[in-house]
Amino acid sequence: MFEYITSLNDHNLPYPDTIHPIVVHFVIAMVLFSFFCDVVGYFTGKTHLFEVGWWNMFVATIAIFVAVIFGQFEAGLAQPYDLAKSVLNMHTLLGWSLSGIIAAITAWRYVIRTRNPQKLPIYYLAAGLLLTLIVGFQVYLGDELVWVYGLHTVPVVEAVKDGMS
Incomplete structure (x- = not known):
């Protein structure tokens, strides 16, 4: 068992595949869905959607720290x-x-939810839009790391091991 944990596979990881993208996709989906629910709830008056938005942001907050920890670990192994x-x-x-x-x-x-769960200020929606744009840029960077630079892909890991810098 310990040899599995301490040895790196052909993706340069101690486990079968990257975990960071799996966790981070939950964060992306929850942030975007939260913003979607808040906007729809705001403009349609269906305030029960605010509760959906709240819980998605709450879980996204926990999940992003897990994503960052695995991302940091896997970035360190990426060489x-x-x-x-x-x-x-x-x-x-x-x-x-x-x-x-x-x-x-x-x-x-x-704080907004504890004061009045039936109302959402437009400033919060503006912050949600800004957050959505930042998340979009982060997704672009992550995609670039995988699809352009090939981090943790077998050919790139082999090339780095063979001396490419």
Whole structure:
């Protein structure tokens, strides 16, 4: 069992595949769905959707910290080559920033919910739109790391092991 934990596979990971993307997709979906529910609830008057938005943000706040921890661990094992380093650094910085931003927006949402769960200020929706845009940019960076630079893909891991920098 310990040899499985301490040895790295052909993806340069101690487990079968990357966990960060799995967890982070939950965060992405929950943040976007929360914003969607809030906007629909605001403009249609269906305030029960605010409760759906709240719980999605609450769970996203917990999940983003799990995503960041696995992302940090997997980034450390990625052994990025020079071209990928700047994108990985930006993705890392934005990931840590998003964990704080999402936590702050969720805390704000909690205060709004305790004061009046049937109302949502337009400023909160504006913050949700900004958060959605930031998440979109973060998704772009993550996609670039996988689909352009190939981090944790077998050919890139092999090339790095063979001396590519």
